[in-house]
Amino acid sequence: MKVISICGVDCTTCGEYGKTCNGCDAIKGKVFWAPYMELDCCPIYRCCKDEKKFEHCGKCSQLPCQLYIDTRDPSYSEEKHLEGVKERVKILKAL
Template sequence: MAESRCGILCGACEYREQMHCKGCVYIEKPFWGDRCPVKACCEDRALEHCGVCADFPCRLLTQFAYDKAQGDDGKRIEQCKKWAATEGGPHHNQ
């Protein structure tokens, strides 16, 4: 089961407790803004997370993963791959 749409591990997020965040899979909008484009994209396509998308990894996810201020050097992309492999998604053998 994915913790987020983009591959962030919510359990390791330093803001989870202080912001009372349940993770984007379980909330309507993120605590940090009105909308998350990655969350919206997954939900518009009825996907649990980015790793099961035919366009994975797309430009939007890559931009977030490697953003200088908020990025994680691609860790979220690797996490989506792991989730997809566990679920037998389209990237199971990558």
């Protein structure tokens, strides 16, 4: 069964799912990679859940906003990142 994060990522495809993470809602956005970026929480989670009180980013009329586009896995090329943004937006709009 897929577990879709608030930003549209299928959590079950992540190597940390079931280990250090059970999805954004379960860990309140305190994703494993945040400390590497000197953050305590995912900025997308903070915006979506804490500030705007949305169920997920698909409920926001600004999707994909600049924060959504700027929050990127540094190992991805720009092209791969933008493809992922498109796919995640599509997933979220369908929820």
